[in-house]
Amino acid sequence: MASHRGRWSLAVFLVACFAVPFTAAGDPPKPPSPVRSITFRDFSAVNMAEDTSRSLYRGAVGMNRLELLWNHLEPISGQWDQQRLKAYGDLVLRQNQNRVGMLVLLAYATDWSAAPHPQVRIGSHPAYISRQHVADWVRYVDRVVSFLRQPPYNVLYFQVWNEPWKHPQCGFWGGSDDQFFEHVYLPAAECIRKRGGRVVYGGWPSCEDLSTWVALMNKHQAWDDTDVLSFHYQSGWNSVWAWPRMRSAASQAGFPRIKIWTTEVGSIVDPGWFANWYTKLFYWAVTNGGERDPDLVKAFYFKEEGGRPGDYHFDKSLYLGKRLTPRGQALQVLADLFSGGAIRGYSAVENDRGLSPQIAPFGHVASAVESFFIDSQPPRIVTGFQLREEEFTADSSIRLEFPEVRRAARAERVDIAGHVTSLPILRSDRGIASTVTVRNARGSRVQNWNVGDVTPFFMVLTLAP
Numbered sequence: 001m002a003s004h005r006g007r008w009s010l011a012v013f014l015v016a017c018f019a020v021p022f023t024a025a026g027d028p029p030k031p032p033s034p035v036r037s038i039t040f041r042d043f044s045a046v047n048m049a050e051d052t053s054r055s056l057y058r059g060a061v062g063m064n065r066l067e068l069l070w071n072h073l074e075p076i077s078g079q080w081d082q083q084r085l086k087a088y089g090d091l092v093l094r095q096n097q098n099r100v101g102m103l104v105l106l107a108y109a110t111d112w113s114a115a116p117h118p119q120v121r122i123g124s125h126p127a128y129i130s131r132q133h134v135a136d137w138v139r140y141v142d143r144v145v146s147f148l149r150q151p152p153y154n155v156l157y158f159q160v161w162n163e164p165w166k167h168p169q170c171g172f173w174g175g176s177d178d179q180f181f182e183h184v185y186l187p188a189a190e191c192i193r194k195r196g197g198r199v200v201y202g203g204w205p206s207c208e209d210l211s212t213w214v215a216l217m218n219k220h221q222a223w224d225d226t227d228v229l230s231f232h233y234q235s236g237w238n239s240v241w242a243w244p245r246m247r248s249a250a251s252q253a254g255f256p257r258i259k260i261w262t263t264e265v266g267s268i269v270d271p272g273w274f275a276n277w278y279t280k281l282f283y284w285a286v287t288n289g290g291e292r293d294p295d296l297v298k299a300f301y302f303k304e305e306g307g308r309p310g311d312y313h314f315d316k317s318l319y320l321g322k323r324l325t326p327r328g329q330a331l332q333v334l335a336d337l338f339s340g341g342a343i344r345g346y347s348a349v350e351n352d353r354g355l356s357p358q359i360a361p362f363g364h365v366a367s368a369v370e371s372f373f374i375d376s377q378p379p380r381i382v383t384g385f386q387l388r389e390e391e392f393t394a395d396s397s398i399r400l401e402f403p404e405v406r407r408a409a410r411a412e413r414v415d416i417a418g419h420v421t422s423l424p425i426l427r428s429d430r431g432i433a434s435t436v437t438v439r440n441a442r443g444s445r446v447q448n449w450n451v452g453d454v455t456p457f458f459m460v461l462t463l464a465p
Helices: 006-018 082-097 131-149 176-196 212-219 242-252 272-287 326-337
Strands: 046-048 063-067 101-106 157-160 198-199 228-232 259-266 297-302 343-345 370-376 380-386 399-400 408-415 420-423 427-429 431-437 457-464
Touching: 046 326, 063 082, 063 297, 082 101, 082 131, 101 131, 131 157, 131 176, 157 176, 176 198, 176 212, 212 242, 228 242, 242 259, 242 272, 259 420, 272 297, 272 326, 272 343, 272 370, 272 380, 380 399, 408 431, 420 431, 431 457
Parallel strands: 046 063, 046 297, 063 101, 101 157, 157 198, 228 259, 259 297
Antiparallel strands: 343 370, 370 380, 380 457, 399 431, 408 420, 408 457, 427 431
16 A cells, blocks of 8 residues: 555645745654653643643643644734744643643644535534645644744644544544545644654544554555544543553554643542543553653543533633632542652552452443552552442451562551541551441531542552662
8 A cells, every 4th residue: 555645745844844844843852861660740730721830730630722823823824823823832831831742733724724614613613624735734733833833832732633534423623534544644743753752642632443543544655644643522430441442452553652631531520530540541541651741641531610600611620710619629639649759650559349450341331359569768559449339338448468568567548539548557477458438527627528438448558769
């Protein structure tokens, strides 16, 4: 099969991408910094934040996804709004000061490039780029990427489109699958790479099976043009089945270490979902390559701010105005639990209920437990529990044994609101043991969160010198 580059690259890329002179951003990337393991802040990200000086961004959130639409920058062909691009750059600089990275979303068509008529629109967005406007699309991509790749902005990651699928209920692309890859994705990807950026796929929508996406990636030989696979809302109660599935597909294509993100996830009322789903996915990241790639897996919560009463995201956001919602508080608790040092999966923990870090298959859920070793001072072993109400009650208890631990300073139960309860430490010839109860403490604010009797929680064992 002929390479896709032979179909469009010479005609489009040479005209469009090189129309903007190269700056320092076009130089070869600097050698990678020393390898470090993933942190929770690396893993946790949000959508549509505008003020990253707020508390969550100090330790709980490390990246923000924000669109920079073509229709806003070039509403009329040839009339470019450089001031709007500069304003976006100023926002990037403010984020840089707060050590928050930016994922730039490049989308959609413009009113004048969405021919042929009648114009294809998804909501308010022109959602189709005809072949005669591919060069215009690439010029937009290149002007944005060349500007934001250079100092002092130094943006690395650029996402091409959003939910590129033609579907009446979801997706923001009005053409065929082949047209998306040939008119939009592959030309933009090559341009981003030429500027030294990293290419993030446009967020495969949850309304279509992942196997369709894999087939399209294979058909268009797009794996080699992609630095980050991204899909949206493939999330259940605690099931992260989509990650091993896409890792397997990428490995079969020859890319076993490709990054896998969900650039939209959440829109959840229940704050307990964070401890269920985030803990599960973070464990998969830590134990499947995160020890050598801090950007391997990211989860972008949608969205940061809830708006006004009656808005769809009002009761699903992390912030309401300046106030952290219960979801924001639960996210901060996770960040605190996993802070303090390098993290790795820890398997030398036994329990009397047969729980394991198993990943439930698509359409199913399963009670599970995951343990992490945090190389803090002093070191800690953090164990997260996700328990089904069909299997556990608030009166249930679970005994944990740590056969490799000989000395422990303290054992504590931490609920999703951060309430800490001391636990007894039992010593035996087999090491350290402790029993943790499912019931939340009466004094915890979680009692006001309407989350039920069986909620996720954590057991923290702090080791003694």
